[in-house]
Amino acid sequence: MSVEFHDLTGRPVIIGAGIAGLMTALELAPEPVVLMSAAPLGGEASSALAQGGLAASLGADDSPELHLADTLAAGDGLCDEAVARRIVEAAPAGIERLERLGVAFDRAANGRIALGLEAAHCRRRIVHAGGDATGRELVRALVAAVRNSPAITVIEGFAARRLVLKTGAVAGVLAANGEEQIALATCRVVLATGGIGGLFGDTTNPLGCFGQGLALAARAGAELADLEFVQFHPTALDTPTRPMRLISEAVRGEGAVLVDETGRRFLADLPGAELSTRDAVARGVFRHLARGHKVYLDTRDCLGAHFADRFPAIEGFCREAGIDPARDPIPVRPAAHYHMGGVAVDGQGRSSVPGLWACGEVASTGLHGANRLASNSLIEAVVSAGWVASSVAATAPCRSTRAIPVAMLPHPAPGIVRDIVSSSLGVIRHGDGLRDALASLLPLATGSTACADPAAVALMMVLSALGREESRGAHCRADHPARSAVARRSLLTLEAALAEAGKLDSEPLARSA
Structure with missing residues (x-):
């Protein structure tokens, strides 16, 4: 380990450089802090791909209520109301904070934020x-602010591979860049690693986002929550390109409609139609495709030639x-677009492992419940970053002078796990498919190959989905279509998941008719 890495001993380490990681680093400054990014700063993060925006009650006809x-x-039914209230009330101030950091929001003709x-x-x-x-502009401004802060040391190209524990608490981070490995001694680590979309074949997330933060937390013994809830964006551009290009929900907000190859508006009878909740629209589109239809988003009447002015990146x-959106559907x-599940955290972003915090998509704060409301995720990251930073700053740095190395698995890669997840944890699930997936994932999760960490995350997701014998929000079980009368969150550790999966794998399983 080089001298400059030795000099970082004891500083808080933030893993991940999307909006959550960048904001947490900026909120911690002027306290010296380390920001670790596996890719060049601002690259390979889902944040930069965000087309939608940030939800905040700024209008004269609106309110936090x-x-x-x-x-x-x-x-x-699964939101933590107290957490949700706290975040939506703080959202307008979060927008002001971003403006002070250099974000240029779109404005209407009267000069107010559009x-x-x-x-x-x-x-x-x-x-x-x-x-x-929006995401690209936020990342641009926040990266510039981070680069200009002398308190923030950026380590690029190194991927965090393991958390070092001492007497059950965080004592360091092990990271690697190819064959080069480094160990940072710290008792304060913030996970801001994003989501799990890269575990799916069809995803709008960077393919490299396949749950590394969840794996770090799970291997450290942290409790994870609501892992079964994966939000599928209903309108990803249907081409061979991966990750899939996102056709923002804002396009439907401007009046675009979903039609099939005959021109029929097949979701017209759905409450809210194309502007119903994402889970309902995604299921409607999925089922129509499953019947052999094609599905198109038609913007010709509502936007026509103005499409390029309103949505230049999508155009x-x-x-x-x-495709010419002005003329073609x-x-x-x-x-797969967003993960409502994640590391279970309290109101300060603290996990069940001392010294470990989580912020952004990797965290499960209780805001999103079973189905994220559009554009609540970016504002959650912005607001929560301040709370996490305050908690980290109030925690005394450790006295340890070095991180004790532990064995690391090969550089993680989803491999076959992506096929297993895609077939079992899609828009509509079934118990039989989930049980088959569990049997396939168990030996991978307990092995020592490159897919061990992705398999461990996927196994916990599958077990959570198997245990939720109802359909609620983004979790839809074909064999359990009803919604349970009692709402409950799911909590799981990796140790408990492996034990339960092993037990299920060893028992004869009755198949559904």
């Missing part, structure tokens, strides 16, 4: 930057695929 009501309705509409919102409250390039990649299908 209305925002809260929409959030709770979308969450289908507000868009997205599904399941009762008011126009979506704040955009650069039209359909650009549609044209790359040979856009082929779409559902794709």
Whole structure:
């Protein structure tokens, strides 16, 4: 380990450089902090791909109470109301904080921040930057602010591979860049590693986002929550490109409709139609595709020639695929987009492992419940970053002078796990498929190959889905279509998951008819 890495001993280490990681680092400054990014700063993060925006009750006809009501309705009984209230009330101040950091939000002709509409919102409250390039603009501004902060040491190209524990608490981080390995001694680690979309064949997330943060937390013994809840965006551009290009919900907010190859608007009878909750729209599109139809998003009447002005980035990649949205309907299908589950954290972002925090998509705060309300994720990351930073800053640095190395598995890669997850944890699940997946994942998760960590995360997701014998929010069981009368969150550790999976694998399993 080089001298400069030795010099970082004891500093908080933030793993991940999307919006959650960048904001946490900036909120911790001027305390010296380390920001670790496996890719060049701002690259390979789902944040940069976000087209939607940030939800905040800024309109004269809006309020945090209305925002809260929409959030709770979308969450289908599983939101933590106190957490949700706290976040939506802090959202307007979060927008102001971003402006002070250099984010240029879109403005209306009167000079006020322009507000868009997205599904399941009762008011126009979506704040955009650069039209359909909000994530890119946020990352640009926050990366610039991080680069200009002398308190933040950025380590690029190193992927965190294991957390070192001492008497049950975090004592360090092991990271690698190819064959080079480093060990950072610290008792304060923040996971801001994003989601699990890369575990699916059809996803709008970077393919490298396949749950590494969840694996780090799980291998350290942390409790994970609500892992079965994966939100599928209903309108990903249906081409061979992976990750799939996202056709923002804001397009439907401007009046675009879903039609099939005959031109029929097949979701017209769904409450809210195309602006129903994402889970309902995704299931409607999935079922129509399963019947042999094609599905298209038709923007010709609502936007027509103005499409390129309102959504320049989307228009650009549609044209790359040979589609002119002003004249052609856009082929779409559902794709894994956001994970409501994650590391179980309290109101300060603290996990069940002392010295370990989580922020952003990798965390399960209780805001999203069973189904994330559109554009609540970015504002959650911004607001929660401040709370996490305050908690980290209030925790005394450790006295350890070095991190004790532990054995590391090969560089993780999903491999066959991606096929298993895609077939068993899709838009609609079935117990038989989940049991088959569990049997396939168990030897992989307990092995020592490159897919061990992705398999461990997938196994915990499958076990959580198998245990939820109901359909709620984004979790739909064909063999359990009803919604249970009692809402419950699911909590799981890796140790308990492996034990339960081993038990199920050794028992004869009755198959459903």
